[in-house]
Structure formats: structure tokens, C-alpha cells
Amino acid sequence: xxxxxSSDVARESGxxxxxxxxxxxxxxxxxxxxxxxxxxxxxAVRLGYAPSAAARTLRxxxxxxxxxxxxxxxxxxxxxTLLDHLVGELxxxxxxxxxxxxxxxxxxxxxxxxxxxxxxxxFTPFAPDDVRAMRQAGIQxxxxxxxxxxxxxxxxxxxxxxxxxxxxxxxxxxxxxxIGYAVCTDPRVAHFGAxxxxxxxxxxxxxxLPEPLAQAVHLDVGSAAAAVxxxxxxxxxxxxxxxxxxxxALAVLAGLRAEGLATPDDVAVIGVxxxxxxxxxxxxxxxxxxxxxxxxxxxxxxxxAALDGPGELPPRPGDLHEVVVRDST
Amino acid sequence: xxxxxSSDVARESGxxxxxxxxxxxxxxxxxxxxxxxxxxxxxAVRLGYAPSAAARTLRxxxxxxxxxxxxxxxxxxxxxTLLDHLVGELxxxxxxxxxxxxxxxxxxxxxxxxxxxxxxxxFTPFAPDDVRAMRQAGIQxxxxxxxxxxxxxxxxxxxxxxxxxxxxxxxxxxxxxxIGYAVCTDPRVAHFGAxxxxxxxxxxxxxxLPEPLAQAVHLDVGSAAAAVxxxxxxxxxxxxxxxxxxxxALAVLAGLRAEGLATPDDVAVIGVxxxxxxxxxxxxxxxxxxxxxxxxxxxxxxxxAALDGPGELPPRPGDLHEVVVRDST
DNA sequence: CTGAAAGCGCTTACAG
DNA sequence: CTGAAAGCGCTTACAG
Numbered sequence: 001x002x003x004x005x006s007s008d009v010a011r012e013s014g015x016x017x018x019x020x021x022x023x024x025x026x027x028x029x030x031x032x033x034x035x036x037x038x039x040x041x042x043x044a045v046r047l048g049y050a051p052s053a054a055a056r057t058l059r060x061x062x063x064x065x066x067x068x069x070x071x072x073x074x075x076x077x078x079x080x081t082l083l084d085h086l087v088g089e090l091x092x093x094x095x096x097x098x099x100x101x102x103x104x105x106x107x108x109x110x111x112x113x114x115x116x117x118x119x120x121x122x123f124t125p126f127a128p129d130d131v132r133a134m135r136q137a138g139i140q141x142x143x144x145x146x147x148x149x150x151x152x153x154x155x156x157x158x159x160x161x162x163x164x165x166x167x168x169x170x171x172x173x174x175x176x177x178x179i180g181y182a183v184c185t186d187p188r189v190a191h192f193g194a195x196x197x198x199x200x201x202x203x204x205x206x207x208x209l210p211e212p213l214a215q216a217v218h219l220d221v222g223s224a225a226a227a228v229x230x231x232x233x234x235x236x237x238x239x240x241x242x243x244x245x246x247x248x249a250l251a252v253l254a255g256l257r258a259e260g261l262a263t264p265d266d267v268a269v270i271g272v273x274x275x276x277x278x279x280x281x282x283x284x285x286x287x288x289x290x291x292x293x294x295x296x297x298x299x300x301x302x303x304x305a306a307l308d309g310p311g312e313l314p315p316r317p318g319d320l321h322e323v324v325v326r327d328s329t
Numbered sequence: 330x331x332x333x334x335s336s337d338v339a340r341e342s343g344x345x346x347x348x349x350x351x352x353x354x355x356x357x358x359x360x361x362x363x364x365x366x367x368x369x370x371x372x373a374v375r376l377g378y379a380p381s382a383a384a385r386t387l388r389x390x391x392x393x394x395x396x397x398x399x400x401x402x403x404x405x406x407x408x409x410t411l412l413d414h415l416v417g418e419l420x421x422x423x424x425x426x427x428x429x430x431x432x433x434x435x436x437x438x439x440x441x442x443x444x445x446x447x448x449x450x451x452f453t454p455f456a457p458d459d460v461r462a463m464r465q466a467g468i469q470x471x472x473x474x475x476x477x478x479x480x481x482x483x484x485x486x487x488x489x490x491x492x493x494x495x496x497x498x499x500x501x502x503x504x505x506x507x508i509g510y511a512v513c514t515d516p517r518v519a520h521f522g523a524x525x526x527x528x529x530x531x532x533x534x535x536x537x538l539p540e541p542l543a544q545a546v547h548l549d550v551g552s553a554a555a556a557v558x559x560x561x562x563x564x565x566x567x568x569x570x571x572x573x574x575x576x577x578a579l580a581v582l583a584g585l586r587a588e589g590l591a592t593p594d595d596v597a598v599i600g601v602x603x604x605x606x607x608x609x610x611x612x613x614x615x616x617x618x619x620x621x622x623x624x625x626x627x628x629x630x631x632x633x634a635a636l637d638g639p640g641e642l643p644p645r646p647g648d649l650h651e652v653v654v655r656d657s658t
Numbered sequence: 659c660t661g662a663a664a665g666c667g668c669t670t671a672c673a674g
Numbered sequence: 675c676t677g678a679a680a681g682c683g684c685t686t687a688c689a690g
Contacts, residue, residue: 055667384683
């Protein structure tokens, strides 16, 4: 069953390939009789004609694909939602978003070489060599951390830091003075985790409070209970814990429960992400929501700006993060 | 900055494009002097040459892409993990997996036309017209429900049914005789939900138990509490609830808590998926795990079998689903 | 061992 | 209003 080409459509409708192309790509510049248009369209449908993307890309030198490289770490509902918004926004401009789950062992170059995307959007910064190679190939390269307005590009993590600050501010405003930080043990998010913890540290320092007591917490009760014992044994004892994210916070809640402590009376807990399970926890989990919709729109705007060539960049969105107060604090 | 082509590499290394192609695609059939090979490779690196995927695909008539169409519904950690395994398995065969988040408003045809994949793998069955069009274009079409060995292809939902049965079996083996079913209210998963509920129904019927009492449960405490009241007011009263998935189950746990009922003493609860939050819940949630790794491997095998042409299909994996017993039952 | 040539399917100046 | 022709970058028989 050979491929149906524009030649087939041309033959079937009794016109040249040129005319087929003009009709099907909807060029208004060239006037073609309504009757001819009709015949071409009908023939195309009858034959089930689908233009070859490869040929089109080769000819025009550009595809309509935007490649999203997901990070190495487990993506949760947050990134998921973000992608949805991104897909929707870019679809309005005729761009198709394709996502690559980054945990494959193959080098990045094979990936973009295999698709010839118009733009590549990463969720973590790319290696300089990769950036060079992609730019060389005419691909726009972006990463989500570029949105950060930080002076030092090596530490483009302003919003992560801000998350840690927000968590701490909320806990401190509740009267807590000795904060614990529940660090995620997944090495793939160490970078993010460090930034959030750093934010908490700075906030405490600026307020003259003792440094937050960081403890690694696995996603199981035993690990969390062990951390809880250390926090409670500290002097002054920890009375509030900020967690790397909601899942870690759920583990902390479970650990507190296992140790017979009450939340928030003995120890308050705050997470990050506002996953569905957060508001269903016992007690309902206070957390920091990430303004996903706004972020998705902003990333889409960045991609479009890059594609439209040099010009002004879209303005950074304002406050993305927000404390969602529930019963755990 | 024009694109670097194989002609550039040829010129730079003083050979023909033919030789460049032979060297770079690693054809062993054609013997080329080591010195020439070396020169070509060096020139390619020096110029930052990346072969055009579009040209290659056009020429060879096939790409190395496998397109995964995600369902319309919120994908959780389960599908996420599944994709990881799939990506890994197919990468070993030189195939690149690209994922499309299906919630875009554009028609499916634009999608596969934009990428010319070798194969398309859907998580829900495709419309017959779409299947025809893709096959016409030489694309292998698969969907994950094809793995089901059901007589009626219109109801390829055997494993969903089985999940409902497993949940029910577990509850009944715990001595419960009146089961409640917590149905997800997201219309996008209505199909799955109906199958799981049907499984529970059949299991009850075969055991001569009263029909399970289905109640819609949103992901919030109020909705779950309302369902709990109805379950408890029934005669005979419901003493165990199977939920559509873990998140719904977490809502049910919260609803029971809100109504002052004890789990599992007053009402037992079982979910599906074994998400991270399940074992951190209060009490730790009994659930049905989905054998994700096995499923991922099987889907990869299906794709490879389809690509290798007509022949025997990979055997269906055995028992994928397993009850993970924790404290909520 | 290496090169000239054809052709994958498309779009678009250009010439009628 | 419509067609013949060129060319995007690649691979691969084929001829040296």
C-alpha cells in the first residue's frame, strides 16, 4: 500500500501538483476557480491524502514542532498541568508540542536531530555544548529557569528560593521560631531542594531566628518518624516543619502521627504544590501553590517571542506562588 | 547562520557526499580507509554537523519516532512510570518516544501528519477513521487496550473489570458483605470507572451478595462525607468501600474522618494505583497496584512486534494487578 | 576504495 | 487561471 502523494491527487483531479499544493495549503494569493478547488479537495479526501511532514519540513526548512524536554525527576500533577496550558496556548499559533520524558539514556542530540523542532523548551538548563549545537541547527533553545530575573545566571533559582521563604514566613507568622526543613531524598531534585532550603535559611537569618533544622525524609513513615524524633529532641525543639513538597509533607504528617504528636498543635506542617491529596490529608495540608496556569502561559509566550525573532521578551509574571492555608498550620 | 549540510562536511574533508554518508551512517558494507573515516568524523565535529531528520525521513520513508498519545484525563504517577519504561525499552531499539498530551483542541490528524511517526500508541482506542488514515500513511497503529484478550472488541476493558473484582474480593474476604463503590466524577474517566464498577458488581453477584452501592465522590471532604452518610444509612449498611482510585479513596478516608467513623473498624477502604500518598495516608491505604513495569515492557513489545511486520504477537503478561494490603482494610 | 546521479514529496518563484 | 522546473538534504544503487 504505497503512500498517497500530491501527484496522485493531481492525477485524480486532473490538475498539476502545483495547483494541488496551492489549493491544499490555502494560498489566497493565487486565484483558483472554485470548481477546481472543489475537485482537488474531493480527490484529496477520496484518496485519504496526507502531505508528508518530512517533505514539507525539508522544503520549508522549518517544522511546526516544539519539543519539551521533561526533567529527570518524577513529574507530578504540577508539571502535568503546566504542559496542558502550554499545549493549548501554542496550538493556537499552529504549533504542536511534543514531550520527551527525559529519563532515557540516549544523548540529547539524538532527540532533537530526530525531530527537527522549531524550538526546544527544557525544564532544567541545557549544557552549553547542547545549546550551541541546537542553535547551530537553527533551533530556538529555551529553558524555564530563564524566566528568573536573577543577576547570577549560574543560580537561576529565584523562585525556588522564594518558595522556601514563603513557607518560612507563613510558619513564623504563626508564632513558630524553630523551623524544621524536610528535605527530599531523591537526588534528581537535589538542586531544587537546595534552593528551597536556602530560601528558608535566609528568611530565618533575616529575622534573627535559629537556622532551620534540615532532615532528609523518604516517602515512608519510618523515615519521617526518625526525622520527627530529631526535630523534637533539638533545643529549642522544632514546632513547625516546611517540607520540600506535598508528598514529603504527607510523610511528615504520617511520621508525627506515628510518634503520637498532634498537628498543628505540637508541630505545624507546610508543603509545596497543592496536589489533590493535600486537601484530603489528616489534617488538611497547608501548602504553597505554584500558579501553574500563569507559568504555562508565560512559557508559551517565551517560546512565541523566541520564534518571532529578536524583540522584547514577555514580561515576567508577578507573584506566582501563594500560601494555601488549611488545617496543618 | 545557514545550516551545515553533508556537502559542507564533504568539502571540508575533501571527499564526496557519498563517502560522508557512508562514514556517518556507519555502513560496514562499504570499505573506507581509516584515514578517510577519521577526516570525515573530524570535519563533522568541527562544523557541528547534524544530519537533517526531515531529509533522512523523506529519503528512507520512515522515521525513528514512536508517538504516544496520552488520554484526555489527568495522568498520574502511574502512566508517568509506564512511559518511562516504554521510553527505555524502545530506546534500546533506536526508537525515540515522543508524547503528546491529548488535551489539545486540534484534531489527531494534524498531530501525526506533523511528525510522520513509525508507530502511534494510544492509551484509549482511536476512532476507526483515524486508524484508517494513519494506516494509509504507513503508520503502525496500536492502543494499550488491544492487549486485552476479550472476545468482544467493543468492550476491551477486561483488566479494568478485573481491578473492580480484585478490590471486591479483598473486601469480601475480610468478612464484608455490603460494599460501597466510590465513583470518580471526572467525566473523562467515566469509561474506566464504569468497567471497574462493573467488575465489583459481577463479583458481588457471583457471591450472592447485595449489589454494591455506588456513590459519586469529588476530591473534597464534603462530597465524600455526603457519600459516607448515604452508605451508612443503607440497610444493610455499607462496611467497606472500594474507590475508583487512590485519590478518591483518600477523599473517602477524609469523609469517614469528618463523619467521626473509624477506618477500618467502622468502614474499610481500598483504592487503586498505589500512588506515593497511599502509604502515607491515615490509616495507610490498602490498594491495587497495577504492575506498571510489566505493562510498560509489554507495550514496548507490542510496538516492536508491529514494526517487525506481521508475525506472532508478544504473549499477554500474566497477573498485572495485585492487592497491596495496608491498614485501611 | 570513491564519485556522479537519481529520487524521496513537497512548495514556490517563474513562465505561460 | 495553471503547469514545468528547481531544489530542500539525504541515501544508495550503480559505475568507475
